[in-house]
Amino acid sequence: MTESNVTWLTQEAHDRLTAELENLSGPARTEIAERIAAARDEGDLKENGGYHAAREEQAKNEARIRELTEKLRNVAVSRPADDGTVEAGMVVVAKVAGDEMTFLLGSREIAGTTELDVYSPTSPLGAAIDGHQVGDKVSYTAPNGREIPVEITSATPFSG
Numbered sequence: 001m002t003e004s005n006v007t008w009l010t011q012e013a014h015d016r017l018t019a020e021l022e023n024l025s026g027p028a029r030t031e032i033a034e035r036i037a038a039a040r041d042e043g044d045l046k047e048n049g050g051y052h053a054a055r056e057e058q059a060k061n062e063a064r065i066r067e068l069t070e071k072l073r074n075v076a077v078s079r080p081a082d083d084g085t086v087e088a089g090m091v092v093v094a095k096v097a098g099d100e101m102t103f104l105l106g107s108r109e110i111a112g113t114t115e116l117d118v119y120s121p122t123s124p125l126g127a128a129i130d131g132h133q134v135g136d137k138v139s140y141t142a143p144n145g146r147e148i149p150v151e152i153t154s155a156t157p158f159s160g
Helices: 011-041 049-073 108-113 124-129
Strands: 007-009 075-077 090-096 099-105 117-119 137-141 147-157
Touching (some): 007 011, 011 049, 011 108, 124 147
Parallel strands (some): 099 117
Antiparallel strands (some): 137 147
């Protein structure tokens, strides 16, 4: 695993995603298969809305299973060092274009467990500050091409 494809998660988020994967791979998959079989028994599949809806749900379920499997394969469940270095798992306070922002640098999968905004380390802002120290001044290019100045004022480990 390279550092760039590792997803940082809290223990709570890891447990939640693992439970979701177990449900989707087991009971949910079985239930969908049963609905497809029942709809198939009704006859003509061309005009069977229930069959087509169940097949679509099956495709979405399988896609989410693949997504979770990959994400959980490349996961780091840890607490970063409290050394002032910005990295995944840190709550960052920064002046972005003169406005103070507080956010978590990490995976969107933990967004459900925090009120903080979550920025990916691969987002333009996340990539610009990742690896920098408190006090560093950096900038990143916004999607509109504008250069946005950023000053890191604090970086502390996320406590969940």
